[in-house]
Amino acid sequence: MCGGYVANAGDSDLIIEGVVTDSRKITPGCLFIPLAGERFDGHDFAGDCLQAGAAAVLWAAPKETPPGPGIIVEDTLEAMQALAKSYLAACGTKVVGITGSNGKTTTKDLVFSLLATTFKVHKTQGNFNNHIGLPLTILAMPKDSDVAVLEMGMSGRHEIELLSKLAEPETAIVTNIGEAHLLQLGSRLEIARAKLEILSGMKQGGLFVYNGDEPLIKEVLAEPATVKPDGLEMMTFGLGGANDDYPSGIMFMEDKTVFTSRSGGSTPLELPLLGEHNVVNALAALAVARHYGVSEANIAEGLSRVKLTGMRIETVVGTSGITILNDAYNSSPIAVKAAIGVLEKKRGYRKKIAVLGDMLELGAAEEDFHREVGRFLTPEKVDLLFTYGPLSEKIAEGAAERLEPGTIFAYHDKSELIEMLISMLHSKDVLLVKASRGMKLEEVVDAVKNSSLER
Ligand SMILES: CC(=O)N[C@H]1[C@@H](OP(=O)(O)OP(=O)(O)OC[C@H]2O[C@@H](n3ccc(=O)[nH]c3=O)[C@H](O)[C@@H]2O)O[C@H](CO)[C@@H](O)[C@@H]1O[C@H](C)C(=O)N[C@@H](C)C(=O)N[C@H](CCC(=O)N[C@@H](CCC[C@@H](N)C(=O)O)C(=O)O)C(=O)O
Numbered sequence: 019m020c021g022g023y024v025a026n027a028g029d030s031d032l033i034i035e036g037v038v039t040d041s042r043k044i045t046p047g048c049l050f051i052p053l054a055g056e057r058f059d060g061h062d063f064a065g066d067c068l069q070a071g072a073a074a075v076l077w078a079a080p081k082e083t084p085p086g087p088g089i090i091v092e093d094t095l096e097a098m099q100a101l102a103k104s105y106l107a108a109c110g111t112k113v114v115g116i117t118g119s120n121g122k123t124t125t126k127d128l129v130f131s132l133l134a135t136t137f138k139v140h141k142t143q144g145n146f147n148n149h150i151g152l153p154l155t156i157l158a159m160p161k162d163s164d165v166a167v168l169e170m171g172m173s174g175r176h177e178i179e180l181l182s183k184l185a186e187p188e189t190a191i192v193t194n195i196g197e198a199h200l201l202q203l204g205s206r207l208e209i210a211r212a213k214l215e216i217l218s219g220m221k222q223g224g225l226f227v228y229n230g231d232e233p234l235i236k237e238v239l240a241e242p243a244t245v246k247p248d249g250l251e252m253m254t255f256g257l258g259g260a261n262d263d264y265p266s267g268i269m270f271m272e273d274k275t276v277f278t279s280r281s282g283g284s285t286p287l288e289l290p291l292l293g294e295h296n297v298v299n300a301l302a303a304l305a306v307a308r309h310y311g312v313s314e315a316n317i318a319e320g321l322s323r324v325k326l327t328g329m330r331i332e333t334v335v336g337t338s339g340i341t342i343l344n345d346a347y348n349s350s351p352i353a354v355k356a357a358i359g360v361l362e363k364k365r366g367y368r369k370k371i372a373v374l375g376d377m378l379e380l381g382a383a384e385e386d387f388h389r390e391v392g393r394f395l396t397p398e399k400v401d402l403l404f405t406y407g408p409l410s411e412k413i414a415e416g417a418a419e420r421l422e423p424g425t426i427f428a429y430h431d432k433s434e435l436i437e438m439l440i441s442m443l444h445s446k447d448v449l450l451v452k453a454s455r456g457m458k459l460e461e462v463v464d465a466v467k468n469s470s471l472e473r
């Protein structure tokens with residue numbers, strides 16, 4: 019299954035239960051797969067793993083023989099990917115592949131919640147969406163799974179191609195084309211080309227569900243170089259009325275969003291998520307659920323009980339009673355504007371406050387992108403703005419064009435930001451926190467959440 023051969027295993031069969039790549043997380047009977055990374059080489063821990071109960075190890079051929087039962091392979095990562103591909107084929111599980119600049123994880127959770135009303139479904143945990151995370155997700159899948167909902171991430175060309183050819187999706191979603199990873203791709207057109215690599219591994223006769231509001235997707239679909247499977251069925255979703263599905267009505271409430279759509283007619287659907295962008299994500303998930311025959315009753319049920327992976331516009335109530343919109347998982351211009359849209363619609367709070375940190379990997383125009391986000395802010399959207407990081411000084415600069423003096427506070431030091439923020443917050447405020455993963459603004463969320471804000 020992984021293109022290797024057995025060594026040191028005697029003549030008894032070895033029963034293997036599960037795959038592990040971290041020696042600190044060994045489970046009895048697992049296969050330990052040593053990976054060479056930036057800081058460690060997993061091969062150095064193989065002996066300890068066998069001592070700790072691993073049944074066998076993969077072992078890269080150029081090294082000396084394995085310290086116990088082993089499968090000798092050329093490259094352990096490639097072997098793990100091949101093993102995942104073989105296992106998926108052996109299980110006969112259908113795959114839904116999801117990519118896009120924003121909303122992959124959210125849409126993955128939505129698709130899972132809808133399909134799980136009807137099928138045995140496995141999904142990506144957290145953000146395990148790359149050349150290591152996706153095969154690990156597959157290798158953790160129960161073998162009787164009907165469907166696997168797999169998030170596919172990238173920050174360069176041909177990364178999605180590898181994932182798609184490994185997982186061979188029957189259904190694929192592209193959520194949108196934003197600015198994330200512009201640094202590596204150079205243009206949004208290149209980002210679109212990278213995302214549409216998801217078509218290259220799809221099964222024949224598959225379904226492609228994509229954001230019809232994004233012209234670059236249609237442009238790349240028409241390019242001769244774009245590899246598409248035979249018999250591909252396509253569906254569009256988005257806010258525009260030209261899409262196959264779009265919202266016909268949206269009601270923004272404190273802890274949920276109620277919407278009707280072209281596909282659902284006059285029947286309102288309740289989504290326990292905030293923001294117009296999450297209605298758009300939900301439309302993509304609805305298309306997939308209906309494609310697989312999920313009933314309208316189960317669709318309503320599945321939507322109403324979706325559980326989102328944390329730090330995606332997650333509402334947190336602090337010990338003081340303050341409302342925090344924890345959107346600190348990641349950030350990019352489109353995502354910030356979507357999150358500000360949620361804050362803008364909040365009513366009944368003393369003040370609306372935003373803490374915005376650097377958006378990373380945006381390439382040469384990064385300062386302009388930050389300035390543009392600042393200019394997007396108006397007194398109707400935020401009462402106070404705190405920025406964190408060197409790039410976010412440009413958010414403050416852009417915001418100064420529309421926000422009053424004395425309402426903008428720029429910081430480079432997180433502890434100083436937290437101190438000033440807590441001194442100005444009130445339990446009746448609503449606070450949005452958003453930045454790229456590398457800024458770790460969850461530390462701000464935790465500090466505010468645990469503060470009594472007494473005054
Ligand atoms: C290889 C690995 O899993 N590394 C993880 C490890 O990193 P660390 O620096 O500690 O170790 P090494 O990588 O050097 O270690 C090599 C192996 O040795 C093992 N090991 C180490 C010590 C020890 O005592 N015993 C051991 O057995 C070790 O387990 C390694 O296997 O830990 C870090 C902290 O937990 C992890 O962050 C690191 O994981 C890497 C980054 C990784 O890629 N993990 C995947 C499972 C994954 O999917 N991670 C996602 C994030 C994916 C992501 O960023 N996606 C992008 C899009 C794709 C970009 C693409 N170009 C890319 O390169 O990723 C996105 O925008 O979404 C996640 O963690 O959320």
Ligand SMILES: Nc1ncnc2c1ncn2[C@@H]1O[C@H](COP(=O)(O)OP(=O)(O)OP(=O)(O)O)[C@@H](O)[C@H]1O
Pocket residue numbers: 118119120121122123124125145171193194198295296298299329330331345347348349352353354356357
């Ligand atoms: N459809 C969308 N349009 C714009 N922004 C979105 C959309 N969906 C989610 N977001 C924003 O992007 C943030 C991250 O959402 P999510 O984790 O689902 O995306 P992702 O594509 O998995 O992100 P990443 O590539 O960082 O893993 C959300 O908190 C929200 O601010």
Ligand SMILES: C[C@@H](N)C(=O)N[C@H](C)C(=O)O
Pocket residue numbers: 173348377378379454455456457
């Ligand atoms: C590592 C990459 N997947 C990512 O999340 N980049 C953002 C911009 C970050 O590191 O903050």
